[in-house]
Amino acid sequence: MTQTVLSIQHLQKHFGKFQALSDITFDVNAGEVFGFIGPNGAGKSTTIRVLLGILKASGGQATIFNQDVWSQAVSIHNRIAYVPGDVYLWPNLTGGEMIDFLLKLNHQKHTAKTDALIKEFELDPKKKSRTYSKGNRQKVALIAAFSTEADFYIFDEPTSGLDPLMEEIFQKHVLALKENGKSVLLSSHILSEVERMCDRIGIIKAGKIVETGTLDEMRQLTRTQITVATQQPLDAVAQLAGVHGFTPDATTANKATFAVDTAQVGAVMSQLADYQIVTLQSTPPTLEDLFMRYYNAEGEGDSHEA
Numbered sequence: 001m002t003q004t005v006l007s008i009q010h011l012q013k014h015f016g017k018f019q020a021l022s023d024i025t026f027d028v029n030a031g032e033v034f035g036f037i038g039p040n041g042a043g044k045s046t047t048i049r050v051l052l053g054i055l056k057a058s059g060g061q062a063t064i065f066n067q068d069v070w071s072q073a074v075s076i077h078n079r080i081a082y083v084p085g086d087v088y089l090w091p092n093l094t095g096g097e098m099i100d101f102l103l104k105l106n107h108q109k110h111t112a113k114t115d116a117l118i119k120e121f122e123l124d125p126k127k128k129s130r131t132y133s134k135g136n137r138q139k140v141a142l143i144a145a146f147s148t149e150a151d152f153y154i155f156d157e158p159t160s161g162l163d164p165l166m167e168e169i170f171q172k173h174v175l176a177l178k179e180n181g182k183s184v185l186l187s188s189h190i191l192s193e194v195e196r197m198c199d200r201i202g203i204i205k206a207g208k209i210v211e212t213g214t215l216d217e218m219r220q221l222t223r224t225q226i227t228v229a230t231q232q233p234l235d236a237v238a239q240l241a242g243v244h245g246f247t248p249d250a251t252t253a254n255k256a257t258f259a260v261d262t263a264q265v266g267a268v269m270s271q272l273a274d275y276q277i278v279t280l281q282s283t284p285p286t287l288e289d290l291f292m293r294y295y296n297a298e299g300e301g302d303s304h305e306a
């Protein structure tokens with residue numbers, strides 16, 4: 001009975017001859033936080049600009065609330081909130097005026113919640129926007145977005161300028177949105193943030209989605225690092241399916257370090273149990289490991305531009 005808030009199918013976008021997006025396909029379900037990650041220049045912001053109706057797609061389809069993102073953008077915009085990575089503010093307006101202006105654009109009112117957010121994010125709303133640091137500009141856009149009643153929140157690297165304390169507050173409010181049944185698309189380079197908050201993740205590379213799934217599903221695709229000591233010799237483990245880089249300990253007998261395809265961990269563990277485990281340390285892959293795997297794999301077609 002999952003309801004789809006955002007549906008993207010084979011989305012393409014080229015700028016002249018340059019193909020920025022060649023095949024973007026993923027869905028965001030109602031009530032979930034979806035993490036959108038990928039290296040610089042992969043196409044995250046371009047995808048989001050297409051979703052917002054700022055750019056027109058060159059091919060494929062994208063709908064939000066079952067409405068076409070280009071032809072029905074106006075109706076969609078009544079139900080979404082958006083925070084870009086590089087927040088542009090009008091220099092002569094104060095932060096407070098800017099927040100009210102952003103709210104007005106979204107047909108929203110300044111409420112007690114807005115005041116609470118200003119306090120929580122420790123923004124001085126009386127200062128002119130031109131005096132704000134990058135972090136403060138981001139706070140302005142975040143405060144406006146979090147005090148907007150929307151169904152779908154789109155954040156494009158919203159926390160790159162925030163200090164760790166503010167990052168915490170951001171995460172708290174995203175989780176509160178989720179608790180209230182809202183849906184969130186979050187593009188981020190802060191993998192711990194994605195790991196902590198996102199129900200599902202999409203990895204984009206060079207204009208293509210290379211993987212989508214829950215973190216657990218993605219972990220299945222990679223290897224768990226194991227260091228184990230047993231009472232009986234364990235050399236035979238090196239021959240088991242899914243075991244890689246078996247390295248016996250140089251000083252102690254019956255101790256080794258190796259990697260196991262996550263899908264094979266169960267089988268390897270039961271084999272190890274037969275050798276009588278003395279100590280065992282297992283490290284599951286982090287999102288960072290996963291990201292690096294895709295980042296480094298399949299070098300062809302990469303444009304490592306500055």
Ligand SMILES: Nc1ncnc2c1ncn2[C@@H]1O[C@H](COP(=O)(O)OP(=O)(O)OP(=O)(O)O)[C@@H](O)[C@H]1O
Nearest residue numbers: 015018020038039040041042043044045046047305
């Ligand atoms: N208006 C444009 N004209 C030409 N090329 C563009 C335009 N906008 C983006 N691009 C190119 O499209 C590619 C994708 O850019 P995009 O900004 O979507 O990446 P990103 O994933 O958001 O990266 P980052 O993590 O650095 O924000 C890049 O190679 C970029 O140079």
Ligand SMILES: [Mg+2]
Nearest residue numbers: 044045046085
């Ligand atoms: Mg970007």
